Each structure stands twice: as structure tokens, then as C-alpha cells.
Amino acid sequence: MTTAQPSEKLVLPEGMEPVVNDFSITVGTVNGSGSQTSNTTLMRAVFKMGVPVEGKNLFPSNIQGLPTWFTIRISKDGYLARRDEHEIVVAMNPASFARDVADVSPGGVLFYDDSIRLAIGRDDIVTYPMPVKKLAKASGAPSSLRSYVANMVYVGVLAQMLGIDMEKIRFALDFHFKGKEKPIALNMGVVEAAAQWAAENLEKKDPYMVAPMNKTDGYIMTDGNVAAALGSIYGGVQFVGWYPITPASSLAETLNEYLPKLRKDKDGKHTFAVVQAEDELAAVGMAIGAGWAGLRSMTSTSGPGISLMTEFVGLAYAAEVPVVIWDVARVGPSTGLPTRTGQGDLTMLFFLGHGDTNNAILMPANPTEAFEFGWRAFDIAERIQAPVFVLSDLDLGMNQWMTKPFEYPTEPMDRGKILWEDDLEQFAEKFKVEWGRYVDVDGDGIPYRTVPGNRHQRSAYFTRGTGHDDYARYSEDPETWERTQNRIKQKYDVARELMPLPVVYEAEGGAEIGLVGFGTTEDAIMEARDQLMAAGIPTDFMRVRALPCSHHLDDFVRSHKRVYVVELNRDGQLHQIMTMHLPDQAEKMVSVAHIDGLPMTARWVREQIMAQEAK
Amino acid sequence: MATRTNRAGLTKQQYRGAPSTLCQGCGHNSIASQIIAAAYELDIVPENIVKFSGIGCSSKSPTYFLSRSFGFNGLHGRMPSLATGALLADVTLKGLGVSGDGDSASIGMGQFKYVVRRNLDMVYIIENNGVYGLTKGQFSATAEKGLTLKKQGTNPYMPVDLCMEAVIGGASFVARSFAGDPKQVKELLKAAIQHRGLAVIDIISPCVSFNNREGSYHSYSWGKEHETPLHDISFIPAREEIMIEEAFEPGEIKDVTMHDGSHILLKKLDRDYDPTSRVDAIQMLDENYRNNLMLTGLIYINPGQPTLADIHNLPDYALNRLTEKDLRPSRDALEAINAQMF
Numbered sequence: 033m034t035t036a037q038p039s040e041k042l043v044l045p046e047g048m049e050p051v052v053n054d055f056s057i058t059v060g061t062v063n064g065s066g067s068q069t070s071n072t073t074l075m076r077a078v079f080k081m082g083v084p085v086e087g088k089n090l091f092p093s094n095i096q097g098l099p100t101w102f103t104i105r106i107s108k109d110g111y112l113a114r115r116d117e118h119e120i121v122v123a124m125n126p127a128s129f130a131r132d133v134a135d136v137s138p139g140g141v142l143f144y145d146d147s148i149r150l151a152i153g154r155d156d157i158v159t160y161p162m163p164v165k166k167l168a169k170a171s172g173a174p175s176s177l178r179s180y181v182a183n184m185v186y187v188g189v190l191a192q193m194l195g196i197d198m199e200k201i202r203f204a205l206d207f208h209f210k211g212k213e214k215p216i217a218l219n220m221g222v223v224e225a226a227a228q229w230a231a232e233n234l235e236k237k238d239p240y241m242v243a244p245m246n247k248t249d250g251y252i253m254t255d256g257n258v259a260a261a262l263g264s265i266y267g268g269v270q271f272v273g274w275y276p277i278t279p280a281s282s283l284a285e286t287l288n289e290y291l292p293k294l295r296k297d298k299d300g301k302h303t304f305a306v307v308q309a310e311d312e313l314a315a316v317g318m319a320i321g322a323g324w325a326g327l328r329s330m331t332s333t334s335g336p337g338i339s340l341m342t343e344f345v346g347l348a349y350a351a352e353v354p355v356v357i358w359d360v361a362r363v364g365p366s367t368g369l370p371t372r373t374g375q376g377d378l379t380m381l382f383f384l385g386h387g388d389t390n391n392a393i394l395m396p397a398n399p400t401e402a403f404e405f406g407w408r409a410f411d412i413a414e415r416i417q418a419p420v421f422v423l424s425d426l427d428l429g430m431n432q433w434m435t436k437p438f439e440y441p442t443e444p445m446d447r448g449k450i451l452w453e454d455d456l457e458q459f460a461e462k463f464k465v466e467w468g469r470y471v472d473v474d475g476d477g478i479p480y481r482t483v484p485g486n487r488h489q490r491s492a493y494f495t496r497g498t499g500h501d502d503y504a505r506y507s508e509d510p511e512t513w514e515r516t517q518n519r520i521k522q523k524y525d526v527a528r529e530l531m532p533l534p535v536v537y538e539a540e541g542g543a544e545i546g547l548v549g550f551g552t553t554e555d556a557i558m559e560a561r562d563q564l565m566a567a568g569i570p571t572d573f574m575r576v577r578a579l580p581c582s583h584h585l586d587d588f589v590r591s592h593k594r595v596y597v598v599e600l601n602r603d604g605q606l607h608q609i610m611t612m613h614l615p616d617q618a619e620k621m622v623s624v625a626h627i628d629g630l631p632m633t634a635r636w637v638r639e640q641i642m643a644q645e646a647k
Numbered sequence: 648m649a650t651r652t653n654r655a656g657l658t659k660q661q662y663r664g665a666p667s668t669l670c671q672g673c674g675h676n677s678i679a680s681q682i683i684a685a686a687y688e689l690d691i692v693p694e695n696i697v698k699f700s701g702i703g704c705s706s707k708s709p710t711y712f713l714s715r716s717f718g719f720n721g722l723h724g725r726m727p728s729l730a731t732g733a734l735l736a737d738v739t740l741k742g743l744g745v746s747g748d749g750d751s752a753s754i755g756m757g758q759f760k761y762v763v764r765r766n767l768d769m770v771y772i773i774e775n776n777g778v779y780g781l782t783k784g785q786f787s788a789t790a791e792k793g794l795t796l797k798k799q800g801t802n803p804y805m806p807v808d809l810c811m812e813a814v815i816g817g818a819s820f821v822a823r824s825f826a827g828d829p830k831q832v833k834e835l836l837k838a839a840i841q842h843r844g845l846a847v848i849d850i851i852s853p854c855v856s857f858n859n860r861e862g863s864y865h866s867y868s869w870g871k872e873h874e875t876p877l878h879d880i881s882f883i884p885a886r887e888e889i890m891i892e893e894a895f896e897p898g899e900i901k902d903v904t905m906h907d908g909s910h911i912l913l914k915k916l917d918r919d920y921d922p923t924s925r926v927d928a929i930q931m932l933d934e935n936y937r938n939n940l941m942l943t944g945l946i947y948i949n950p951g952q953p954t955l956a957d958i959h960n961l962p963d964y965a966l967n968r969l970t971e972k973d974l975r976p977s978r979d980a981l982e983a984i985n986a987q988m989f
Contacts, residue, residue, distance in 0.1 A: 076989055207989055252988035262984060268974030270966055271732055290984075294976040301962035303969060305735050307955075309728065310761045317721070317728025317758075324719060324729070325697075325736030326967035328974065343722055351719075407975075437985040440978050445971040452968075484717040485737035485965050487694045494698075494710055496720040506710070 042195045042241055051239045053083050053108035055119035059186065060132040062125045064096030066180035069208055069219075070187050071102040072432060076204035077196050078106055079253055079434060082245040086112035086555075087432050088631055093278070093370045099128035110247060112434060113556035114631040119240060120194075122186045124164070126150065141238045143186055143193075158238040160230075162189050167229060171222045181222045188226025193234060194242045198227065252437050256428035259399035259438065260332070260358055261286035263406020265294055266441055270327040272306040273318035275337065278370050279426035280360040283332040284308075312340035316357065320348045323355040324495060326450065326483030328410045332358035335377045336366035338384065345419050346385040347497040352470070352481070352520070354413035354448070358422045360429040363629050372629030373426035375551060378605040381421045382579055388517065392527045393421045393579040397554045399435040401577075402428065405532070407441050412530050414448035416523045417481060425600075427552045427631045449480040453488040468503035469493040470516065477522030524580050531578035534585060537561070539570035545641070546592030547573040548585070549599060550606055552631065557598055559634035564641055571641070576606065581613045589617045596641055598624045600632050654690040662687045664714040669704055674826030674852030674867075675774045679711045681829050682743070682772075685836040686713060689884065697733060697740050701726040701755060704781050704854075705747030705774035716743075724755025727762035730769055731955065737965035738956045741840060742769025749779045752788035752807040759809070763816040763845055765955045770839045771847045773809055774826075776854035777865035784857035791864040791939055796857065810946055811932045813847040814925060819952035820846035821928065823943045825874045826853065827867055831943060837882035838945065843906045844954050851941065864939060877922075877931070877944035879914035905950050913945060922948050 044050055057074070061067035068089065075087040084107050092098040105115060123132040123144040130150065136142050138156045146161035168182040191201055202220055209215045260283050264272075269291075274284035288306050295303045309315035315331045322329035333341065338359050348355055361377045363369035381393050394409055396402040405422050413420040451459065451467070459480070460466055463473040467490065470479045479502075482491040493504040500516070501507040537558065549557050554575055561571050574588045589595050589610070595617075597607035604623030611618045624640045650658050662683045667676050686696070693715035700706035702723035709718045721729040726744050734742045751759045751773050762771065777790040786799055788807040795801045813821045820842045822835045832850060839846035851870055853859050859866045878901070883889050885908035901913040903923070913922065921927050928947040935942045 079989070204989075252985060254988045258988075262981075266975055266981065268969075268971065270969070270974065271735060273728070273732060294980060295974075297962055297973070299962065300960075302960045303962070303966060303973060305959040305961065307731065307765075307959075310757055313725060314728040314731075314758055314761065317725045318732035321719070321729035321732030321734075322736055323732070325733040327732070327736045329732060344725065347722055432989075437988070438981060440981050441975065445975065447970075482717075483736070483967055484697045484733060484740055485967055487692070489694070489715060492694065492715050492717045494714075494718040494720065497722075498720065 042236060044239060045237060048239050050241050051119070052241045052243050053106055053245065055240050056103055056105050056115050056117060057120040057122065057190070058101055058103040058118040058135065059122040060099060060101050060125050060128045061183060062127070063092055063094050063098045063100040065183060067100070067102065067124070067183045069180070070183040071104065073201060073204040073208060074187055074190060074196070075104050075432065076207065076253065077191070077200040078104070078242055079248050080200040080203055081197055081242060082248050083108065083242060084110040084112060084247050084434060086434060088114050088427065089431060090630065091371050099125050106242060108245065108247070111555070111559045111634070113559050113634050116633055116635060122190070123148065124183065124186065141240060143189060160189070160193065160234050162186060162226070163229065167222060167226050170225060171218065173218055173222075177218070181219060184219050184222035185226040188223035189230045189234070191223065192227040192230035193236060194240055196242050197244070198224070248434060250436065251434045253432050253434055254399050255282070255430055255432055256396065256399045256402040256424050257283040257360065257430065258286045259402035260406050260422070260424065260429070262290060262438060263403035264330055264356070265290055266403070267407030267410040268328045268445060269330055269410070270304050271319060271322035271329040272304070273309050273315040273322075273331050274306070275309050275312045275315045275333065277334045277337050279362055279430045280332045280334045280337070280358065282430065283358060283360060312337040313344065316341040316344045316355070319355050320344055320353050323348070323413070324351070324353045324483070326485065328414070329354070330356040330358065332360065334360050334362045335380070338377065338380060342384055346389070348419045349385045349389055349391070349520070350497045351495050352417040352479070353419070354417050355419050356409040356413050356422065357419055358424060361423060361425040363627065369629045371426070373552070373600070373631055374627050374629065375425060375553070375600040375605070376602070376627060377423060378601070379608060381423060382609060388521070390524055390580055391419060391421055392416065392524065392531065393423050394532065395423050395550045395577055396428065397551050397575060398428065399433050400438065403438040408532065411443070411446040412527065414450070415446050415478070415530060416527045417448060417478060418523060423551065425552055449478055451480050451482050451491070452486055453491070456482060456486070456488045456491055470500065470504060471502045472519055476526050477519045478526060528580050528582060531580070531582065533582055534577055534588070535575045536588065537573045539565065539572055541570065543570040543572045544593040545569065545571045545645075546588055546595040547571050547641075548576060548588070548595060548597045548606065548610070549573070550576045553598060553600055556632040556634045556637050560637035560641065563634060563638045567642065569641065569645060579609065581610065585610070586614060589614055589621065593620065595621045596624045596644065597621055598637055600627055601625055602627050653687055655692050657687070659683065659687045661715065662693060662713055664709075664711040667708070667711045669707065670856050672855040673704070674776065674850070674854070675705055675708050676711070677826045677829055678772065678774055678832060678850055678852060679708050681833040681836055682712045685833050685840060689837055689840060691840070695740055696743050699726045699730040699733070699742060699744040699769070701746050701750035703747040703750050703779070705745050706750060708745050708774070724750055724753070725758055726750070726755065727758035727767070731762060731765065731767055734767060734769060735956060735959070735961065736967040738768070738961055738963060739965060742767065743840070744769055745772045745774060748773060748775040748777060748787040748789040748809070752809055760812060760816045763813050763818045763847065765958070766819050766844045766952055768844055768954045768956065769846070770836070771845055773847070773849045774852040775809070775849050775865065776852050776858055777863070778854050778858040780854050780857055794863060806936075808932060808936050809849050810847065811929070811936065814928045814932065814947050818847055818947065819844035819949045821947040822846070822848045822945050823850070824848060825851045825870045825941060825943055827870050828874060828943065831876060831880060834880045834882045835945065838880070838905070838911045841882070841884070841905055841907060841909050842948070842950065844952050870941060874941045874943055876916055877918065877920045877942055877946070878916055880944055881912045883910040883912060885909040903948055903950065911945060911948070922946060
């Protein structure tokens with residue numbers, strides 16, 4: 033069924049060619065009216081029909097009342113990036129009606145709540161009014177739930193008019209309401225009544241259809257914050273300090289949901305602690321204290337929270353304490369665009385600290401990878417004895433993604449160079465030198481550490497950010513300071529080798545043009561590459577998955593004539609880092625960057641590259 | 648003559664730290680000595696203690712005692728958060744934090760209140776001198792209204808009372824003492840170390856360089872003249888039988904039994920004072936605050952309050968000794984999770 037067969041029930045006007053599984057639906061509603069349930073139900077039903085689909089929630093920083101949009105991309109070819117085009121618009125909100133009408137692509141479709149008595153004023157689109165209030169009232173739902181079930185009306189009407197399988201909708205509702213019969217029956221009742229109304233009252237005048245395929249076999253739907261939390265649990269997380277912030281909150285909330293199920297000892301005691309702190313300073317402080325004392329420890333936050341954590345991260349860097357910090361990035365300062373997505377935190381994380389710091393950063397692109405980096409981050413942090421960042425974003429963290437199932441860790445845990453009583457007893461004999469917290473016996477810049485609770489009489493040391501010598505003794509000696517800083521830098525050469533390698537996609541027959549990106553822009557860049565190829569511009573693409581830069585990146589840049597660094601921020605932050613990393617290649621590296629708060633589109637990438645190439 | 652050892656087989660020397668680099672006569676040095684004495688007399692194995700501090704003169708002092716204990720000199724005002732994470736790693740360890748009035752009553756007030764609220768199992772000492780010593784003599788938040796200091800002028804604000812903050816914040820152990828009263832400091836330290844939960848001890852500890860002028864609340868001379876103990880306190884470890892002398896009248900001795908069976912004996916002095924009543928504590932502290940008094944002793948105790956580790960349902964063994972087999976859930980569990988995803 034890779035070629036979709038539309039439902040025979042849908043009869044198109046004479047001579048109209050159907051458009052099957054290749055369009056976007058955008059729903060405009062009032063924030064807080066429960067439309068999220070309706071939208072995810074639609075999306076999940078399409079997914080269960082085997083059709084590649086992805087939803088992006090474009091919501092305001094508001095609990096109730098402001099306009100909000102949800103855009104669903106349905107793509108037989110598996111393209112899942114956001115599009116600017118909206119073939120189908122569902123207008124439920126009078127406040128955004130004019131804009132929603134204007135947003136419909138020429139030849140597209142407008143479904144709207146018939147109680148909105150505003151002029152449509154377009155004759156290039158198909159319009160379908162929906163008796164939302166009447167059907168919601170007829171559902172028998174109590175008035176307190178009426179606005180929620182009202183949003184189920186468009187689910188039913190769309191299902192009827194596009195050919196979405198009713199059984200798949202029932203399945204999606206069953207999942208959403210965790211099998212609770214009452215809400216499932218209430219919502220399904222509205223969906224069915226609306227579908228029936230549409231069958232009896234609307235005549236299909238548009239070409240859009242959903243038809244079953246088998247292209248979602250072997251995939252699950254989930255979001256990056258859930259994946260990050262589960263990955264962290266499979267990494268053995270023991271301590272979490274956190275403070276609520278959009279879009280990171282659901283990461284810690286998911287840890288709270290799953291840890292008690294997965295990590296109790298035989299007596300029912302918890303082998304972990306999740307502490308909601310009083311602020312981000314305390315959240316990371318606790319996490320660093322726990323990491324220092326030998327726990328697998330983490331915090332999760334977003335850009336403004338990272339700012340507050342900076343002083344502590346600088347201390348952890350200097351005192352060489354492992355800790356994992358998730359940055360689920362949003363846009364701008366506190367109150368910037370807190371519910372929008374971007375990649376604007378990259379250089380902040382890379383240089384965060386005091387003096388010279390180049391931090392280790394993992395950059396997942398999808399939930400499957402967020403899971404993997406969730407466990408891997410602890411191995412790296414404990415190995416290099418330093419903070420490790422994982423840079424996600426709102427798009428990955430909070431939107432539902434079609435993604436490969438989570439894969440069980442492929443490697444055993446690496447607890448790094450940690451000494452317990454017996455190890456310490458044998459240390460001097462093994463290394464021919466007395467143990468000291470910052471003595472580098474292996475020559476890789478990474479010393480051996482002990483942790484509180486080690487009862488050996490020589491295990492203790494005094495940790496401080498202040499200048500210290502190899503034996504952790506106070507020191508302001510210039511030579512000692514410089515030697516320590518250089519040793520710490522050396523650890524990042526080890527990190528470079530431990531970090532996940534970049535992913536490379538090559539054009540058939542190779543290409544002169546190389547594209548470089550990271551994180552969630554992958555879908556847009558991959559789709560743009562196909563479009564560019566069709567326009568006669570082949571491209572290779574390297575998705576960087578970690579900093580510091582791998583030598584594979586050096587090779588990729590050197591082996592291409594022109595390199596476009598594509599990212600979702602204003603100044604081209606990865607481009608800046610690459611330029612510093614490869615100054616002799618700077619001339620051929622071009623920044624292709626923008627930030628408007630929305631996930632990147634393939635069209636934007638294609639247009640930018642074509643414009644550059646036309647120069 | 649053989650060197651004297653305690654029941655842990657250690658000499659007092661083995662509880663010492665590096666030589667102090669604080670000023671000669673600093674109250675903090677006297678407190679460090681009492682920490683050493685209390686730990687020695689309680690037969691504590693130093694590896695069972697973890698030291699914490701923030702930033703300031705007070706926060707330097709953990710290097711001057713218990714060199715066989717782990718220690719972390721953290722950030723200004725952020726000692727509580729570091730201690731919170733670290734102490735959950737091994738609940739068999741006892742935390743011993745040293746902070747100052749600048750570190751706890753200003754930049755660290757939030758973390759101070761929250762570590763109190765969470766009842767972390769640690770001793771929280773505030774070496775309180777009313778000034779910022781390490782930055783050369785600015786007013787701290789505990790300086791009394793009207794205090795005049797060189798270069799700073801006259802302090803126009805009412806002082807912050809950290810004992811009051813602790814009681815109101817729900818602390819399970821609150822005490823105040825004076826560095827010039829080493830015997831009381833030591834007894835309170837012993838009780839605080841044996842207390843299960845957060846034990847706040849606010850110790851007036853004169854700064855000989857910047858705030859020791861006659862008439863100043865935090866000076867030695869003012870303290871020596873005005874310190875008024877609420878009671879005569881002695882700590883009796885669990886191993887010793889308590890002998891209350893019959894000569895005492897009923898009501899003259901108050902006996903507080905701690906979680907491990909040790910006792911705090913409070914011999915009545917001028918006033919009736921019940922340290923198990925929050926209301927009495929607040930009333931006394933209010934009087935102390937309004938009249939610039941120096942009432943010292945055990946202000947409040949609740950030996951049974953759940954600790955942070957209790958609240959989080961942690962086991963009685965160290966979490967930081969767990970390995971992959973304890974920490975990484977099974978393949979089957981992951982398959983079930985994947986199946987539960989949509």
C-alpha cells in the first residue's frame with residue numbers, strides 16, 4: 033500500500049484530480065479550549081492509517097483566550113517539516129478568522145464554525161460551514177464541557193470530508209483518554225454526529241483526501257521531552273533538580289511519572305530523587321552537589337534558566353564535576369517568545385562559564401535520538417568529569433514526532449574514573465604516585481576522583497572553584513593555575529572522540545555544495561535537498577550532533593567547494609563556531625540563518641540556497 | 648605517655664584541619680575549635696561527615712577542621728543546594744555546613760529558607776558578625792540598626808534575624824550562641840550533630856578587624872556583657888546513662904530525648920522556656936529582636952520531623968554505590984514503554 037487508494041465513498045466533482053496524502057491542515061482555535069485533544073486525535077488517526085504525519089503546535093504564551101494554531105502536515109513522501117502553505121484551514125476562532133481565511137492556499141479549503149458571521153471574501157477557495165454549536169449542544173455534554181466537545185465537531189467533519197478512518201479516530205481517543213469509557217463515548221459521539229451531518233449536508237467540492245498506506249510501520253509517535261526523560265532513566269539517572277519553565281517542564285514531569293514505576297528497590301524504596309527547586313540556581317546547584325557525590329545527576333531548563341545556572345556551571349567546570357544539563361530552547365529572554373522554537377542558545381552553551389570554556393554539547397534531532405543522548409550524556413559527563421549539555425528545542429521537546437522506537441542502550445554504563453576504598457588502596461602501587469584529586473596519571477587530562485561516602489582515610493579532599501593544585505590544595509601559584517587550565521582543555525580532546533559522530537547524507541554522484549546543520553532543522557533541510565536536486569543543484573548534508581567539533585566536520589568542509597551552514601537563529605551561531613574552528617576554511621562557509629519563532633521550512637532553505645547559488 | 652584517643656580510636660589531632668588564615672582573634676577560629684572538640688568527643692569518624700560552605704570568611708573555615716572529611720566550598724549563598732544534592736547520595740553521611748551572615752541572610756536567603764523547609768539532615772552554622780569581612784567591612788543584613796562603621800556610615804535598616812526566619816520556615820532545630828561562650832557552642836554543636844534533620848545554629852562571632860568596637864552588637868565586649876543564656880545546656884550521648892541530680896526541684900531540668908536515644912538536658916536559669924514550642928520561640932525571638940538582646944541556647948527543637956530523605960522515600964543505604972544493574976531498567980520494560988507510545 034505504498035500507493036494510497038482513496039476511499040470509494042469520497043466522490044469528487046467530474047474531472048477533478050484527487051490530491052491524496054499530500055497537504056497541510058491548519059486549525060485556528062481559542063487557546064485553552066481543549067483543541068489540543070482534537071488536533072492530536074486527527075493527527076494520530078492519520079498516523080494509524082499508515083500515512084506519514086507530523087503536528088506543530090503554534091501556541092501563545094497564555095493559558096486561556098488567545099488565538100492558537102495547530103498545523104498538521106500529511107505527506108505520502110514522508111516529508112515532515114512545517115510548511116507555510118495551508119491547503120486546509122479550520123477556522124474556529126472569530127478573533128483570528130480574517131487571518132485564517134487569508135491563510136488558505138489558493139484552491140484550498142476553509143472549514144469554519146457557522147456561528148462566525150464574518151465575511152469570507154474569497155472566491156478562489158472551497159468553503160464548508162459547520163454547525164458547531166448545534167452539534168455540541170446535541171451531544172448532551174454538560175455545559176462545562178461544551179467548548180471542549182465543540183472542537184470534536186471539526187474532527188468529525190474533516191474525517192467525513194477527507195476520508196479519515198472512524199475506527200482510527202476511536203483508537204486515538206481511547207489512547208488519549210487512557211481507556212476511560214465516559215469521555216471516549218462523549219467525544220466519539222460528537223465526532224460521529226458531525227461526520228453524519230457532513231455526509232448528509234456537505235457536497236465534496238475539493239480534491240483533498242487521506243488514504244491508507246503502510247509508511248508508519250515501525251514508528252511510534254512521541255515528543256522529545258518524553259524521550260529525553262526515558263533516555264535519562266535508561267542512563268540510570270539518580271538525581272534531578274528542576275524548576276518549571278516552558279518548554280522544558282514536561283521533561284521533569286515525565287521523569288516524575290516514570291521513575292517511581294521503573295526504579296524502586298525490593299523494599300519499595302526509591303533509588304532516585306526528583307526535587308523541584310526554588311529556582312534554577314538551586315536546581316543546578318543540587319544537581320552539581322549530587323554529581324560531585326557520585327550520583328548520575330541532571331537538570332532540565334530553557335535559555336533563561338541557563339543564564340541563572342551560569343555561575344554554578346562555571347564552578348562545576350573548574351571543580352570538574354559531572355552533571356547533565358538539558359536546554360530545551362525557546363526564543364529570546366524570559367518573556368521573549370517563550371512558546372516558540374529556535375536554535376539561539378548554541379554559542380551561549382558552548383562558551384558558558386568564566387574565562388576560557390568550550391563546553392560539551394549533544395544536539396539531538398528527533399525523539400529517538402533524544403532518548404539515546406539521554407543515557408549517553410551521563411557516560412560522557414562522568415568520563416570527562418564536566419558538565420555536559422543536551423541542546424533540544426521547543427519543536428522537539430513539545431511537539432509529537434513520528435520517530436523510530438527507543439532503542440535499548442547499546443553500550444554498558446561508563447562510570448568514568450571513580451575510586452572506591454580498594455581502588456584507592458591500590459592506586460599508589462599501580463601508578464607509582466600518591467593519589468590526588470587532580471593528578472593526571474593517564475596523561476589524558478582526566479584525573480581520578482573519589483566521592484563522599486568513600487570511607488578510606490585518604491579519600492577526602494576539599495573541592496573549590498578557587499585555584500588549587502593537583503592535590504586540591506588552595507593555590508594562587510601562576511604556573512599551577514595555567515597548567516590546570518591546560519589540563520582541563522585537554523579533556524575536551526577526549527570528549528571529541530566520545531561524542532556521537534555527525535550524520536552524513538550524500539547526493540548521488542557527490543556534490544560540490546555541502547550543507548551543515550544541527551538538531552530539528554533536519555527535516556526541512558532534507559526536503560529542501562530533494563527540491564534543490566530537482567532544480568539541478570545536488571547537495572551533501574552533514575548534521576552535526578555534538579560539540580566540540582569532530583574531525584569529520586573538518587573533512588566535510590574541506591572536501592566541498594561551498595558550505596552553507598543552515599540554522600534557526602539570527603547570527604549563524606554554528607557558522608561562527610565553525611569559522612573559529614576552521615579559520616582557513618572561513619571564506620567558503622556561508623551562514624544561512626533566520627529566526628522568527630517557527631520551525632524551519634524546506635521552502636525557506638531552498639530559496640536561500642538558490643539565491644546564494646545564483647550570485 | 649600514650650596519646651589519648653576517643654572511642655573511634657582517633658586522637659584529637661586527627662580532627663584538625665589546615666592552619667587558619669583568618670585574622671588573629673576571629674570568632675570563627677574559636678568555633679572551628681569547638682567543632683573539632685565536639686566531633687572528637689562524639690567519637691565521630693571524620694569520613695562520615697561532609698563539610699559545605701558558601702563564600703566569605705566563614706566559608707573558608709571548613710579547611711581548618713576535619714581534614715579527613717570531604718568538603719565543598721561552593722558559591723556565595725548557594726551552599727544549601729550543593730549540600731542537598733550531595734547528601735542524598737549517601738544518607739549515612741552527616742552534613743556540616745558553615746555559612747556567614749552575608750552568605751545566608753542576603754544573597755543566600757532563598758536557599759537558606761528552602762533548606763530549612765526541606766529539613767535536610769545537616770548542621771547549618773552561621774558565623775554571624777554583622778559585616779562582610781572578606782570585602783573589607785560592608786554592613787551585612789544582620790547588622791543592628793544604628794551601627795556606625797568606618798567608610799559605611801550608619802546602618803538605617805532593622806536587622807534580619809536568621810533564627811526567626813528558621814523557626815517561621817519550619818526548622819526542626821534552631822539555636823543561637825556566642826563565640827565567646829565556647830562551652831555552650833560545643834554543647835549545642837553536639838546536639839545539632841546528633842539531631843536528625845536540619846539544625847541551624849546562629850553563632851554571634853565577632854569580626855576583630857571590622858566590627859568589634861565597644862557598644863557594637865556583634866563585638867566581644869558587648870556579647871560578654873549582654874549574653875543571656877536561656878538555660879544551661881548539656882548534651883548526653885546515648886551511650887551514657889542520664890543522672891539527674893535529686894537536688895533539682897521539679898521543673899528545673901528539661902530533658903529532650905533525641906532520635907538516637909541521646910538527651911539534651913536544659914537546666915532552668917532565670918526564665919521558664921520551652922524549646923519544643925514554636926509559639927514560645929517566636930515570642931522570645933521577637934523580644935530579643937526588638938530589644939537588641941542576646942538570648943542564647945536551644946531555641947526550638949522537634950526531633951521527629953521527617954527529613955528530606957524520608958520525604959523522598961530513600962533507602963537507608965548509599966545511592967552512590969549503586970551500579971548499572973540497579974540503575975538501568977530492563978529491555979522488557981523498554982519494550983513495554985515503546986508499545987505504550989502511540
